[in-house]
Amino acid sequence: MVMLVSACSRVPITKRKQVNLLPESELMSMSLTSYRDFLKSNPPVNNTAEATMVKNVGQKISTAVSHYMNQNGQGKRIQGYAWEFNLVNSPEANAWCMSGGKVVVYKGLLPLTLDEAGLAIVMGHEVAHAVARHGNERMSQQLIAAGIGIGLDLGTAQQNPQVRNILLSSYGVGSTLGVLAYSRTHETEADKMGLIFAAMAGYDPQVAVAFWQRMSSKGGAKPPELLSTHPSDQTRIKNLRDFMPTALKYYKKGS
Ligand SMILES: [Zn+2]
Numbered sequence: 001m002v003m004l005v006s007a008c009s010r011v012p013i014t015k016r017k018q019v020n021l022l023p024e025s026e027l028m029s030m031s032l033t034s035y036r037d038f039l040k041s042n043p044p045v046n047n048t049a050e051a052t053m054v055k056n057v058g059q060k061i062s063t064a065v066s067h068y069m070n071q072n073g074q075g076k077r078i079q080g081y082a083w084e085f086n087l088v089n090s091p092e093a094n095a096w097c098m099s100g101g102k103v104v105v106y107k108g109l110l111p112l113t114l115d116e117a118g119l120a121i122v123m124g125h126e127v128a129h130a131v132a133r134h135g136n137e138r139m140s141q142q143l144i145a146a147g148i149g150i151g152l153d154l155g156t157a158q159q160n161p162q163v164r165n166i167l168l169s170s171y172g173v174g175s176t177l178g179v180l181a182y183s184r185t186h187e188t189e190a191d192k193m194g195l196i197f198a199a200m201a202g203y204d205p206q207v208a209v210a211f212w213q214r215m216s217s218k219g220g221a222k223p224p225e226l227l228s229t230h231p232s233d234q235t236r237i238k239n240l241r242d243f244m245p246t247a248l249k250y251y252k253k254g255s
Helices: 024-041 049-071 107-113 116-131 132-145 161-170 184-200 207-217 233-254
Strands: 007-009 015-019 084-088 097-099 104-106
Touching: 007 049, 015 024, 015 132, 024 104, 024 132, 024 161, 049 084, 084 207, 097 107, 097 116, 104 107, 104 116, 104 207, 104 233, 107 116, 116 132, 116 184, 116 207, 132 161, 132 184, 184 233, 207 233
Parallel strands: 084 104
Antiparallel strands: 007 015, 097 104
């Protein structure tokens, strides 16, 4: 039986102290199953210029992330990651990354990202959620809230539809309803880390400001993961601008 394990660590880049209650290895395995299921019902687009762009940008970001983590003694955090970047044919402007590096980009996002650099901003942000283990934190909280946190055997818990839904919700996967928005802390953290990941991968982080402005002007049709109520659009853009000088250091180094 897998018990809640209390593992203290620090999030890369922001150095925030975090306590992960669930074994990340179990979340990777559950995420893999959910990812396969998701792609069965939402077949990935293959061999188009757009699908290739998603894979290329993802590849560059994951290479930069691995390099950074190994250089900074945090390689263990992404141990066992088997990155995948798939584009799905959905009109929603959405994207997410599950534990283990399983990424989905929805076609409806591409008119808003405009180009490779814009896409790198979103993918950097989503990859950051996974690397920072936000899903782990969210899932622990939700399991505890649902009264099923203690002594949970995650291996068999996958049979439980409630646990499966909590997993999906924790990683921002799903349709417009019933998906929890990431907290303000998680969003701001993913924004900062994402800027650096995009910059390290060779993309100009400054395009993030215009991207979030485009998202913001999209108004009510915002998708769950990229929901901008946490933080508010204005706060987010101010935070991005404040953090830009730091992110640019990584861009100059990498280019
Ligand atoms: Zn997010």
